[in-house]
Amino acid sequence: MxxxxxxxxxxxxxxxxxxxxxxxxxxxxxxxxxxxxxxxxxxxxxxxxxxxxxxxxxxxxxxxxxxxxxxxxxxxxxxxALNDYRGQLTGTVEFGSLVTFGALDVPKVLGDFHAAHPFVRIRLRLSQSGSSSYLASIADGSLDLALVSAPDRYPAGIDLHLLAQEQMVFTCRADHPLAKRKRVGIEQLADENLVGFPEGFGIRRLIDDAFAAAALIPRILYEVPADFTVSAALIRNGLGTAFMPESEVGRFGDLVGIPLAAPIDWRIYLARSQREHVSPAAVRLADMLAAAAEVARRPSSS
Known part of the structure; x- marks a missing residue:
């Protein structure tokens, strides 16, 4: 064999x-x-x-x-394990990604990692069923690291490190009837035609839970398993509204983001195994992601 x-x-x-x-x-x-x-x-x-x-x-x-x-x-x-004898990191890091990262610049971290460690190959996976599926892969060793949004439960032996956190906002066109509001409640959004992620995605679960707490069911007509560029295009063309992380709305200057009366926090975690033997390359990439998240959380000096 x-x-x-x-x-x-x-x-x-x-x-x-x-x-x-x-x-x-x-x-x-x-x-x-x-x-x-x-x-x-x-x-x-x-x-x-x-x-x-x-x-x-x-x-x-x-x-x-x-x-x-x-x-x-x-x-x-x-x-x-022989990296120390070669004098440089080698190997492969199996990395599960999200479709959106908020204020965390993950592509830059991956680029910096590649520049510093060119002999390490990063295999990027993007789940079409939500990031929760990564947790089982971390547990069985088929993934080294993964970004996970809003995990409600996870197997034993997995370490979750909070990388980023921000509030979700209701996002609409400037001519929407609610666009001038300073805050909006979930109850006011019961009849909205929403653009959202498919079931199983962390952000979708946050929105479903918020509506359920108000004894409502969100009317999600458009399920988009892609970044918010597609959602913004649908909103821009009058097909609906959406919930987005606050940093994402800032990318679309023609759209309006309205804070929610009862805040919904979106969190991104870095998941990794608690096993003693984790590849040095995976440890290094995890450290770089944590350092970038720390920089992103610091208030701007401007």
Whole structure:
């Protein structure tokens, strides 16, 4: 059994597609399929059920995935542990990202990290089902770090560090009937056609909870799993209104952000494992994100 075979197996197990997995590990599909078949022959079990249109893991494959991930993580940590002898950081950091960061300039931190440590590869993942899904990946070792918004519960063995916090504001066009208000209550927004994130996203859960506390259900007509540029375009064209972090509204000078009578706080956390053995590269990136968040929280001197 070779590590490359385990990498190919995990790629297929994660993507549930031989085609996408081959693209991900940069090999032709026939070579990947042959490698998986040799692994199955060596183990004397079938790892994937290929009898249906959508492949799936067999019970044996599901059990093997857990051990394969542990083996690959151990191999990666063993390699990274030799950084001190090479004199420079190397390896890969698996990083789960959010679609928006508020006042925290995450792309700049990633750029600074790459400039300082060019031999470390950052693999960025963006969940389409909300950042809460990252927590299980942190727990099982398939992610090193992740940005998480409004986690309501999380597995044991995960450390959450608050990076950023700001208030959500009701966002509308300047000609909206509420645009001149200094504050607005949730009760006044019951009939609004809202632009929001899909269910499962942290910001969506904050808004749903705020309406539920007022015995209301938000009328979210447009679910947008993208940054607030798309939401702003929909608002600008008269299709609805939205809730945004205060810093995001500042990017759109033609829109109005109105504070809420009962504030809704949006928080961004950095999630990482509490395991003793975490790669030096992941530790360094976590430190840089925390330092950037500290700078962003300082009041401007102007």
């Amino acid at each position: 070779e590590l490359r075979q385990l990498e190919y197996f995990m790629a297929v197990a994660d993507d549930m597609s031989f085609t996408r997995a081959a693209q991900r590990v940069h090999v032709v599909q026939s070579a990947l399929s042959t490698s998986i078949k040799k692994l199955e022959d060596e183990l004397a079990v079938q790892l994937f059920d290929r009898s249906r249109q959508q492949i799936r893991l067999t019970p044996a494959g599901d059990e093997f995935r857990r051990h394969a991930r542990q083996l690959l993580n151990a191999a990666r940590l063993a390699k990274d």
